[in-house]
Amino acid sequence: xxxxxxxxxxxxxxxxxxxxxxxxxxxxxxxxxxxxxxxxxxxxxxxxxxxxxxxxxxxxxxxxxxxxxxxxxxxxxxxxxxxxxxxxxxxxxxxxxxxxxxxxxxxxxxxxxxxxxxxxxxxxxxxxxxxxxxxxxxxxxxxxxxxxxxxxxxxxxxxxxxxxxxxxxxxxxxxxxxxxxxxxxxxxxxxxxxxxxxxxxxxxxxxxxxxxxxxxxxxxxxxxxxxxxxxxxxxxxxxxxxxxxxxxxxxxxxxxxxxxxxxxxxxxxxxxxxxxxxxxxxxxxxxxxxxxxxx
Ligand code: GUN
Numbered sequence: 001x002x003x004x005x006x007x008x009x010x011x012x013x014x015x016x017x018x019x020x021x022x023x024x025x026x027x028x029x030x031x032x033x034x035x036x037x038x039x040x041x042x043x044x045x046x047x048x049x050x051x052x053x054x055x056x057x058x059x060x061x062x063x064x065x066x067x068x069x070x071x072x073x074x075x076x077x078x079x080x081x082x083x084x085x086x087x088x089x090x091x092x093x094x095x096x097x098x099x100x101x102x103x104x105x106x107x108x109x110x111x112x113x114x115x116x117x118x119x120x121x122x123x124x125x126x127x128x129x130x131x132x133x134x135x136x137x138x139x140x141x142x143x144x145x146x147x148x149x150x151x152x153x154x155x156x157x158x159x160x161x162x163x164x165x166x167x168x169x170x171x172x173x174x175x176x177x178x179x180x181x182x183x184x185x186x187x188x189x190x191x192x193x194x195x196x197x198x199x200x201x202x203x204x205x206x207x208x209x210x211x212x213x214x215x216x217x218x219x220x221x222x223x224x225x226x227x228x229x230x231x232x233x234x235x236x237x238x239x240x241x242x243x244x245x246x247x248x249x250x251x252x253x254x255x256x257x258x259x260x261x262x263x264x265x266x267x268x269x270x271x272x273x274x275x276x277x278x279x280x281x282x283x284x285x286x287x288x289x290x291x292x293x294x295x
Pocket of ligand 1: 100101102103104125145146174278
C-alpha cells in the first residue's frame with residue numbers, strides 16, 4: 001500500500017497569464033516611449049486541425065500582449081523552395097523580430113531545410129542549431145521555447161533542480177533533448193535521458209526526483225513507475241478523437257494523472273500545465289529578440 005499524499009497541481013495557465021501581464025506592461029512602456037513594438041511572423045502550411053488551434057492560440061497571445069503579428073498561410077501543396085523564399089523574405093524584413101513555422105510540415109518539405117533557413121536571432125522557437133547549441137554556452141541567444149517554459153514553471157514554483165535526479169522520457173529535438181541539456185547546464189541536475197530504445201523504462205522513472213515526460217503516448221506513465229513524493233512534469237500533447245468529448249476531441253498528456261497524482265508532491269495537468277507555458281516562452285523570446293534588435 002502506498003500512502004496518498006496531498007499534491008500541488010501546477011497551474012501553467014496562471015503562470016502563463018502572469019508572464020503575459022508582465023510582457024504587456026513592458027510593451028505598453030515601449031509604446032509610450034515611441035519604440036517599435038515586437039512583431040512575430042507565423043507561417044502555417046496546410047490545414048491540420050491541431051496546428052490551426054495552436055496557431056490561433058499564438059495569434060491570440062500576440063494580441064493580448066500588444067505585439068504586432070503576421071500570419072502567412074499556405075496550402076499543403078506549396079513547394080519547399082517557395083516556402084524557403086518566404087522565410088528569407090521575413091528574415092530580411094526589418095520590422096519582423098520573431099519568425100516561426102508551425103510543425104508538422106507536409107512530408108515533401110524538410111523540417112531541417114526550413115529550420116536551417118530561419119535566422120538564429122529571429123528563431124523564437126529556439127529550433128536552429130545555433131540556438132540549440134547555445135544552451136550550453138555562457139550566453140544563450142534564444143532558448144528552445146518548450147523547455148524554457150518548463151524551466152520557468154519550476155522556477156516560479158520554487159522547485160529546486162540543483163543536485164536532483166531528473167529523468168527525462170523522450171529525446172525529441174523540440175522538447176526532451178534540449179530540456180535535458182538545460183536541466184544539466186542551468187538546472188545543475190543529474191540527468192537521465194530515456195528514449196524509445198531504453199530497456200525497462202520503469203526502473204529509470206522510479207528513481208526520478210523530478211520526472212519529465214515528452215513522448216506523445218497517452219497513459220504511458222502509470223503510478224507504479226513513479227517514486228512517492230516525486231515531481232511529475234507532463235509535456236505530452238496528443239489529440240484523442242471521441243464523440244464523448246466537447247468539440248469531438250480531447251488533449252491528453254503522457255501521464256495517467258488521476259492515478260499518478262496522489263503519489264506526487266507536484267504534478268502538471270494536461271491541458272493547463274506545460275502547454276500554456278510554451279506560448280508564454282514564445283512571447284518572452286519574441287520580446288527578447290526585439291530588444292536585442294533595438295539595441
Ligand atoms: N508544433 C508542435 N509544437 C510546436 C512548437 O513549439 N513550435 C512550432 N513551430 N511547431 C510546433
